[in-house]
Amino acid sequence: MEKANVVITGASSGIGKALSLKFCQDGKSKVLGIARREERLKELKRQCSESFEYLDLDLSNPSSAEKVRDYVAEKFSPLGILVNNAGYGLYKGVLEMNTEEVINMTNVNFVVPILLIKELSPYMEKGSMVVNVLSGGVFVLMTKLPLYGATKMAFHYASEALKRELKTKGIDVLNVYPGVVETEFHERAGGIQTLKGLSPEEVAKAIYDSIKKRKKNLFIPWYLRLAKLIFGPALPSFF
Numbered sequence: 183m184e185k186a187n188v189v190i191t192g193a194s195s196g197i198g199k200a201l202s203l204k205f206c207q208d209g210k211s212k213v214l215g216i217a218r219r220e221e222r223l224k225e226l227k228r229q230c231s232e233s234f235e236y237l238d239l240d241l242s243n244p245s246s247a248e249k250v251r252d253y254v255a256e257k258f259s260p261l262g263i264l265v266n267n268a269g270y271g272l273y274k275g276v277l278e279m280n281t282e283e284v285i286n287m288t289n290v291n292f293v294v295p296i297l298l299i300k301e302l303s304p305y306m307e308k309g310s311m312v313v314n315v316l317s318g319g320v321f322v323l324m325t326k327l328p329l330y331g332a333t334k335m336a337f338h339y340a341s342e343a344l345k346r347e348l349k350t351k352g353i354d355v356l357n358v359y360p361g362v363v364e365t366e367f368h369e370r371a372g373g374i375q376t377l378k379g380l381s382p383e384e385v386a387k388a389i390y391d392s393i394k395k396r397k398k399n400l401f402i403p404w405y406l407r408l409a410k411l412i413f414g415p416a417l418p419s420f421f
């Protein structure tokens with residue numbers, strides 16, 4: 183992989199933290215990590231030193247995308263890789279969620295990632311990449327995490343469209359569809375704390391390798407590809 187400036191959202195834990203460490207320790211990349219828990223970001227800074235910078239931002243606020251853009255324009259351009267990884271779910275029915283919960287989750291999982299692509303793509307040159315962390319669950323109805331599934335499905339749809347739009351600027355898009363990963367995600371969502379799955383390090387390595395190979399999709403574990411083939415909307419282009 184070439185020397186690159188990399189923006190990673192959700193860098194404070196789980197997949198985003200593991201991926202930040204992978205990039206900041208490869209001796210070529212510089213990472214701008216974004217999340218709310220500043221202590222965790224400071225700890226990453228201690229581990230990575232010069233190759234890690236951070237912004238503590240709440241991505242449920244749409245204006246956060248402009249703050250990231252201003253930082254990138256001033257200190258982090260050209261941007262080689264944008265990883266839209268921040269996201270969360272709530273084990274609640276749609277009708278059980280209050281207005282704030284609906285708006286905040288939609289903003290973090292769908293609206294702000296789109297705004298970040300819009301705001302940051304002008305600072306990305308030909309050959310750069312956008313990586314969108316979606317979910318293997320988008321191809322089935324996640325009845326325990328319904329709004330989460332809807333936001334990820336919306337992002338999947340937009341990401342398919344963006345693959346075409348960004349291609350005209352020479353920017354590639356990698357869609358990542360993970361299965362269960364052993365992070366803080368499920369506990370924070372109010373769900374099962376003991377779900378067995380992949381480690382965040384395994385997922386981060388697979389994302390890193392897929393970026394290097396310029397893949398368009400990453401299903402991890404691989405058999406989630408079958409879920410897309412069997413249940414997933416093919417989204418043929420229509421007009």
Ligand SMILES: NC(=O)c1ccc[n+]([C@@H]2O[C@H](COP(=O)([O-])OP(=O)(O)OC[C@H]3O[C@@H](n4cnc5c(N)ncnc54)[C@H](OP(=O)(O)O)[C@@H]3O)[C@@H](O)[C@H]2O)c1
Pocket residue numbers: 191192193194195196197198216217218219220239240241242267268269270271290315316317318359360361362363364365366367368370379382
């Ligand atoms: N774990 C799984 O089984 C699984 C499966 C499929 C897909 N995914 C997806 O993988 C991605 C990473 O999740 P993970 O499993 O690594 O979970 P995680 O450990 O809970 O990490 C989530 C990250 O998102 C950040 N985030 C959440 N809300 C935010 C907000 N309002 N503003 C800024 N940052 C925010 C968190 O940072 P702060 O709280 O510090 O702000 C944290 O760094 C998510 O998009 C998730 O949907 C996870």
